Amino acid sequence: MVRLTGLLLISLGWQFSQAQSDWTLQRAIDHALQNNITIKQGQLTVANNKLNYIQSKEALLPSVSGFANHNFSFGRNINPVNNSYVQQNVQSSQFGISSQVVLFNGLQNTNNIKLNKLNSEVSAKDLEVISNTISLQIATQFLQILFNSETVKTYEMAITSTEKQLERANILFQAGNTNQSSVFEMQAKLASDKLNLVTAQNNHRLSLVSLANLLQVPFDETFKIESPQVGIPEEVILEGTASIYDKASKIMPEVELSILRYKASLMQQTISKGNYSPTLSLNANVSTLFSDNFKDVINPYTTIVPIGYVQTTNDVVLSQGFGYYGTKTRPFSNQVNDNLGKSIGFSLNVPIYSNGRTRTSVKQAELATEQQKLNMLKTQNELYTSVATALANYTGAKAKFNALTEALNSQKKNYEFNKVRFDAGALSSMDLVISQTNYETAEANLLQGKYDLVFRKVLLDFYRGKPLVLK
Numbered sequence: 001m002v003r004l005t006g007l008l009l010i011s012l013g014w015q016f017s018q019a020q021s022d023w024t025l026q027r028a029i030d031h032a033l034q035n036n037i038t039i040k041q042g043q044l045t046v047a048n049n050k051l052n053y054i055q056s057k058e059a060l061l062p063s064v065s066g067f068a069n070h071n072f073s074f075g076r077n078i079n080p081v082n083n084s085y086v087q088q089n090v091q092s093s094q095f096g097i098s099s100q101v102v103l104f105n106g107l108q109n110t111n112n113i114k115l116n117k118l119n120s121e122v123s124a125k126d127l128e129v130i131s132n133t134i135s136l137q138i139a140t141q142f143l144q145i146l147f148n149s150e151t152v153k154t155y156e157m158a159i160t161s162t163e164k165q166l167e168r169a170n171i172l173f174q175a176g177n178t179n180q181s182s183v184f185e186m187q188a189k190l191a192s193d194k195l196n197l198v199t200a201q202n203n204h205r206l207s208l209v210s211l212a213n214l215l216q217v218p219f220d221e222t223f224k225i226e227s228p229q230v231g232i233p234e235e236v237i238l239e240g241t242a243s244i245y246d247k248a249s250k251i252m253p254e255v256e257l258s259i260l261r262y263k264a265s266l267m268q269q270t271i272s273k274g275n276y277s278p279t280l281s282l283n284a285n286v287s288t289l290f291s292d293n294f295k296d297v298i299n300p301y302t303t304i305v306p307i308g309y310v311q312t313t314n315d316v317v318l319s320q321g322f323g324y325y326g327t328k329t330r331p332f333s334n335q336v337n338d339n340l341g342k343s344i345g346f347s348l349n350v351p352i353y354s355n356g357r358t359r360t361s362v363k364q365a366e367l368a369t370e371q372q373k374l375n376m377l378k379t380q381n382e383l384y385t386s387v388a389t390a391l392a393n394y395t396g397a398k399a400k401f402n403a404l405t406e407a408l409n410s411q412k413k414n415y416e417f418n419k420v421r422f423d424a425g426a427l428s429s430m431d432l433v434i435s436q437t438n439y440e441t442a443e444a445n446l447l448q449g450k451y452d453l454v455f456r457k458v459l460l461d462f463y464r465g466k467p468l469v470l471k
Contacts, residue, residue: 022226025142028215029135029468035216036134042127049123053116059109062101062282069094086293095336096287103346106277111270118264125260128253134214139458139468141211145225147451148204154447155197158440162190165436168422169429182429189433232401232450233394233457239464241388248387248463249380258372258379265372269365275358278350289339290332297324387463394456397449404449408442415439 023031033039074089102109166186173183212219249255305321330338351358418435421427458468 022224023211023215024226025139025228025468028138028142028211028225031215031217032134032138033131036214037216038130039127039134042123042130046120046123046127049116049120053113053120056109056113056116059112062099064097064099066097067095090291090293092289092291092293094287094289096285098283098285100281100283103280103282104277105279106274108271108274108277111267111274115264115267115271118260118267122257122260122264125253125257129257132253135468136459136462138211138214140455141207141214142225143230143451143455143458145204145207145211146227146230147447148200148207149227150447151200151444152197152204154440154443155193155200158436159190159193159197161436162186162193165419165422165432166190172423172425185429185433189436230451230454233398233453235457237391237394237460241384241391244391244460244463245384245387247465248383251465252383252463254379255383258376262369262372262376265365265369269362269369272358272362272365275354275361276351278348281347281349283343283345283347285341285343287341288336290335292329294330294335294338295327296330298326298328300324390456390460390463394453394460397453397456401446401449401453404442404446408439408446411435411439411442 070091070093072089072091076085077088077090078085166183166189169182169186173180208223208225209219211225212223217223301323303321303323304318306316307319308317309315310317415435415438418427418432422429422432462468
């Protein structure tokens with residue numbers, strides 16, 4: 001009992017520490033890759049296709065089946081001993097083993113192995129695509145949480161600043177250096193800031209809920225993420241679109257996935273054409289029979305019996321005869337050996353006309369191959385477009401961030417200058433509120449520009465084969 005209690009306390013303590021520990025980006029990605037429902041479904045598809053691949057290889061081996069049956073017949077039936085009609089009760093059992101192997105069927109079995117191998121590779125590569133997508137979604141959601149968190153801090157600082165301005169406005173009003181409208185305007189600004197804070201806090205909470213949903217874990221107030229210090233990307237990308245695309249085309253699973261699907265469609269087309277070929281099979285069979293009509297005599301003996309008379313002398317003609325004292329059913333093992341039958345043969349099935357089904361399936365396979373070829377080209381074009389867009393977005397986001405930084409510096413200087421003028425009674429509270437609002441807007445724009453730039457850099461690095469990290 002003491003040991004059980006100790007184990008329970010250790011378990012609860014471990015669960016508590018797990019619940020209290022903050023989620024890092026890598027931990028979140030690892031957890032999602034192990035527990036996400038979509039990934040689990042993809043893993044089941046991979047396992048199923050592997051089974052199909054194994055089964056297609058075993059299809060090359062001979063099939064073996066056995067059979068056994070027992071019959072009780074009464075009335076007029078065929079005697080299994082001599083195949084003659086008898087009017088009696090008959091019990092019989094039959095046993096056998098048969099085997100068949102396909103020697104040739106247009107190489108369909110061999111090509112089916114190749115197709116299932118390709119399908120297994122397709123499902124594995126498709127799972128890789130899903131994993132990449134979910135990893136990128138988690139990284140994006142992490143950035144959204146960090147952005148919302150900093151937005152909350154920004155509005156908290158704005159409230160602190162507005163409260164100081166309200167306090168200063170009250171002092172000036174009491175001293176007669178300004179009118180009461182200045183106080184009202186500051187109070188309205190403070191109420192607006194508090195509303196913005198509530199909205200920001202709700203957005204932050206909703207972003208945490210979205211991450212918890214991605215991780216397939218329940219959300220509560222203990223759910224938190226580790227907040228790394230996210231710096232400003234300074235790297236100047238010297239690589240062009242073609243160079244980055246060349247790397248991406250080798251590491252992004254979407255491209256290889258489209259190629260594998262195209263190869264699978266080609267193999268399916270070959271299999272469809274194999275239906276035109278004849279099928280040659282080898283068959284073998286071994287069977288035996290047991291019946292209660294197979295009898296052996298008990299204690300046979302010889303005797304002399306008359307068989308007729310000599311016509312001229314009327315002498316009796318004698319002959320040797322046989323007799324016995326009864327019969328018994330032949331033993332099972334003896335019957336199995338005595339009635340053992342074997343056969344071996346070939347069967348050839350030549351397709352002549354199948355109501356156009358084979359021709360139609362071949363045409364459909366050709367159309368599917370052409371469709372997969374177009375999908376392959378489409379995937380390559382989309383990846384190139386995505387790389388070009390990511391590079392352009394990063395360059396634009398970097399220039400936008402620099403412009404927003406300059407705008408913030410200007411708004412900050414203007415706001416600080418207007419605070420001095422307001423304190424001196426040379427500026428109305430309305431103008432100060434406008435100046436402060438412009439400064440806070442510039443801060444919010446810069447914060448959004450920062451995380452937009454970080455996201456563009458993460459996405460571009462993703463296409464360049466770099467790990468998903470937030471620096």
